[in-house]
Amino acid sequence: MGRGYNTIAFDAAKCDGCGDCMTACATVKTGTDDKARSRIQIVGSESDGFELALCRQCGDPKCVTVCPAAALTKNYDTGVIEWNAAKCVDCLLCTIGCTYAGIALDAGVGHVAKCDMCYASPAGAPACVPACPHDALTYITTSRIYNEVGDWEDLFAPGLAGCQGCNTELLMRHTLRRVGPDTVLATPPGCVPGMGSVGFNGTTGTKIPVFHPLLTNTAAMLAGIKRQYKRVGREITALAIAGDGGASDVGFQSLSGAAERNEQILFMVVDNEGYMNTGMQRSSCTPYGAWTSTTPVGKGSGGMPAQGKTQDAKNLPLIMVNHRCEYVATASTAYMEDLYDKLDKAIQASKRGFAYLHVYSPCTTGWRFPTDQNMEVARKAVETNFVMLWEYTRATACTSRGRSMIRCRSRSI
Amino acid sequence: MATGIKPNMAYLEGQVSGPDKGVEHDRGILVSDTMQTSVANVWAAGDCAQAKGFFTEARVINSILPDATEQGRIAGMAMAGDPGLKKYPGGMSLNTYHFFGRHAISVGSSAVPEGAEVVTRFDEASGRYLKAIFLGGRLLGIYGVNEFFDAGVMCQLILRRVDLSAVRERFLANPMAVGRELMSKLWR
Ligand SMILES: Cc1cc2nc3c(=O)[nH]c(=O)nc-3n(C[C@H](O)[C@H](O)[C@H](O)COP(=O)(O)OP(=O)(O)OC[C@H]3O[C@@H](n4cnc5c(N)ncnc54)[C@H](O)[C@@H]3O)c2cc1C
Ligand code: SF4
Numbered sequence: 173m174g175r176g177y178n179t180i181a182f183d184a185a186k187c188d189g190c191g192d193c194m195t196a197c198a199t200v201k202t203g204t205d206d207k208a209r210s211r212i213q214i215v216g217s218e219s220d221g222f223e224l225a226l227c228r229q230c231g232d233p234k235c236v237t238v239c240p241a242a243a244l245t246k247n248y249d250t251g252v253i254e255w256n257a258a259k260c261v262d263c264l265l266c267t268i269g270c271t272y273a274g275i276a277l278d279a280g281v282g283h284v285a286k287c288d289m290c291y292a293s294p295a296g297a298p299a300c301v302p303a304c305p306h307d308a309l310t311y312i313t314t315s316r317i318y319n320e321v322g323d324w325e326d327l328f329a330p331g332l333a334g335c336q337g338c339n340t341e342l343l344m345r346h347t348l349r350r351v352g353p354d355t356v357l358a359t360p361p362g363c364v365p366g367m368g369s370v371g372f373n374g375t376t377g378t379k380i381p382v383f384h385p386l387l388t389n390t391a392a393m394l395a396g397i398k399r400q401y402k403r404v405g406r407e408i409t410a411l412a413i414a415g416d417g418g419a420s421d422v423g424f425q426s427l428s429g430a431a432e433r434n435e436q437i438l439f440m441v442v443d444n445e446g447y448m449n450t451g452m453q454r455s456s457c458t459p460y461g462a463w464t465s466t467t468p469v470g471k472g473s474g475g476m477p478a479q480g481k482t483q484d485a486k487n488l489p490l491i492m493v494n495h496r497c498e499y500v501a502t503a504s505t506a507y508m509e510d511l512y513d514k515l516d517k518a519i520q521a522s523k524r525g526f527a528y529l530h531v532y533s534p535c536t537t538g539w540r541f542p543t544d545q546n547m548e549v550a551r552k553a554v555e556t557n558f559v560m561l562w563e564y565t566r567a568t569a570c571t572s573r574g575r576s577m578i579r580c581r582s583r584s585i
Numbered sequence: 586m587a588t589g590i591k592p593n594m595a596y597l598e599g600q601v602s603g604p605d606k607g608v609e610h611d612r613g614i615l616v617s618d619t620m621q622t623s624v625a626n627v628w629a630a631g632d633c634a635q636a637k638g639f640f641t642e643a644r645v646i647n648s649i650l651p652d653a654t655e656q657g658r659i660a661g662m663a664m665a666g667d668p669g670l671k672k673y674p675g676g677m678s679l680n681t682y683h684f685f686g687r688h689a690i691s692v693g694s695s696a697v698p699e700g701a702e703v704v705t706r707f708d709e710a711s712g713r714y715l716k717a718i719f720l721g722g723r724l725l726g727i728y729g730v731n732e733f734f735d736a737g738v739m740c741q742l743i744l745r746r747v748d749l750s751a752v753r754e755r756f757l758a759n760p761m762a763v764g765r766e767l768m769s770k771l772w773r
Contacts, residue, residue, distance in 0.1 A: 215765045223769030225735075234737075237654040264681040264736075268651050268692075271772065273735040273765045277688070 176315030177251025178289065180212075180226065180298055186308035187222040189214060196303030200290065202280060209280050211287040212300045213273070227274030227287040229253055235286075238269035251315075252289050260284065314508050324349040329377045334367040337536040337543030339550065340442050341367060343505050344413055347440060348380070350515050355409045356397055357382040360390040360423060362415030364442065366449040387422045390414055391430035394437050402436075409438055409522060416443040416457035420488045431495035431526045438522035441488065444535035452538045456486040459558075464538075489530040493564045498525035501563035504532050506550035514563060521565075532559045590648035592633040611635055613646045618672040620660035628664060630656035639675030639744065640694045640725070647676030674744050678726075681736055687712065692739040693726030694718070701725060704757055717757060722750030727760065734760040738768045747771065 194210035202209045213225040229251050236244045243259035244266060266275045266284060278285035290298045301311040327348040334341035340363050357380060359365045368377040370384040385393045390412050398410035419427055419441045430437060446464050447453040454464040461480040463469040472478035492500045499521030501514040521527035534549040541549055553559045562572040570577040592613045609615045609623035613635035620628045631653035638645040662670040681690045697703055701720040714730040723746050727739050749756055756763040
């Protein structure tokens with residue numbers, strides 16, 4: 173399997189051309205504040221928008237192939253194209269080879285210079301990114317997950333029949349890879365079993381023990397199974413992957429009961445805001461105003477326009493907090509590092525008691541957006557605060573990005 | 586000072602006729618735009634090859650390193666039947682050199698075809714010199730002494746036949762910054 177690398181991402185819409193990134197780079201790399209000597213170059217104007225010239229650390233780098241002195245090499249561990257001053261003969265052929273202006277003459281010293289992602293710096297991360305006051309630059313480090321997770325076994329069979337662009341399939345494959353083979357999976361009616369994970373025609377879609385409880389009794393059955401395994405002395409993770417309908421509507425009483433008894437279960441809810449597997453009916457997690465097949469939008473009848481769902485979504489994760497679970501968190505596949513952190517904590521918490529993970533999961537079919545837009549929609553949902561990512565432990569209460577979300581004010585009488 | 590390259594073709598002589606007609610050659614080995622010679626399963630690339638020029642249909646020996654590596658890559662992909670193979674766009678002069686404490690960059694053709702326009706500017710104090718040749722809105726060649734710009738970016742502007750009409754004055758004033766801007770907009 174190929175490797176993923178860290179990268180510097182640029183959001184032109186956020187850049188105002190202040191040049192702080194260039195100053196930071198020049199300071200670190202040349203000891204001057206001469207922006208012309210920065211390895212990252214912001215060009216353009218307020219009216220036309222700002223643009224970026226920066227080494228792309230290409231996978232098949234032209235600068236490396238044209239260099240006659242073997243002074244440039246691709247480091248396949250870091251992904252960085254490294255320049256070796258001792259070998260360089262200053263021919264500048266690399267500046268001809270590169271079509272991105274990623275390597276250029278630093279006139280201040282008479283040699284070429286290029287971005288090395290500051291790998292060798294004490295921070296080991298680019299100096300330009302934290303210098304940007306507008307978050308136009310981001311240091312993307314999710315490749316770590318790709319590299320690590322790629323080597324773990326995918327515990328679902330290939331060829332599950334999820335819809336094109338399905339976020340749920342992505343989520344469940346990641347989850348089971350992480351939770352590992354010593355797991356018993358319960359998955360009530362919904363998209364997860366619907367795409368074949370529980371099997372059909374006498375075969376199974378999952379490489380670990382999997383069962384298909386009723387919508388109503390998932391948590392109760394899983395609690396019993398976990399207790400039996402404990403009784404015979406076997407350590408397993410009891411994992412449920414349920415839809416929002418199965419968890420927040422008919423499945424709620426057994427979920428609430430198991431949480432209240434603090435059963436040692438990891439309960440994951442894939443919230444795609446409705447019963448998408450059976451034809452997109454509303455659930456209690458469908459948000460206000462949303463179209464579903466049972467909450468239409470349009471002309472309506474009897475002179476009343478149909479305005480989508482007329483009730484607010486039930487905030488299931490917050491209700492789970494009120495069960496004082498071992499761990500409760502919300503997550504999104506658009507924020508994989510965060511999701512993995514929370515998954516790790518939930519796995520640990522499920523060894524002590526009830527862990528609940530609520531993942532917001534856009535549905536290409538039910539929400540009717542193009543199949544290549546899932547990550548974009550998931551990211552926008554978080555960026556706009558339509559959904560919020562937070563976590564709860566008994567010690568810290570609710571926190572988001574490490575900061576408390578609850579401010580209590582007591583009034584003196 | 587000397588320029589140019591003369592591949593040794595002697596070993597191919599005497600094979601140009603008959604049913605076993607050998608590898609066609611002129612000053613160099615004649616190749617197609619996938620670097621194939623006139624003989625099946627024989628490819629040539631680099632200084633020994635005479636391939637299509639970007640500005641002329643006549644085949645030329647373009648003896649520079651970037652072309653040698655590009656031709657080598659194309660030949661390799663063609664041999665392997667790689668479906669990602671893109672045809673050779675044609676060779677173009679490209680160079681950068683230091684001399685007498687100055688730095689020069691040249692990209693593209695110095696020929697001035699009919700209807701083309703040559704723009705030059707020279708600043709005596711800084712010794713900065715720029716010459717650009719345009720045909721319509723398109724750049725044909727650009728030359729600088731002590732005037733820095735990214736040769737790789739300029740080369741793409743020429744190869745992609747980018748229309749520079751709208752940005753011409755800004756481009757001539759600062760080819761490096763405007764070239765980078767266009768790169769980021771057009772092929773980032
Ligand atoms: C002095 C000089 C300066 C240059 N400066 C520049 C510059 O600034 N910029 C630029 O772009 N280009 C420059 N070039 C040109 C550039 O070096 C060449 O275009 C490029 O190296 C060509 O690569 P090639 O692989 O086609 O040929 P070569 O690099 O010549 O490789 C041919 C190889 O074939 C081997 N060979 C020959 N005959 C046989 C045989 N019968 N059997 C087996 N092996 C054989 C040779 O030993 C050699 O290793 C310069 C060239 C010279 C000579
Ligand atoms: S300037 Fe240095 S790094 Fe660039 S091609 Fe020439 S020898 Fe290689």
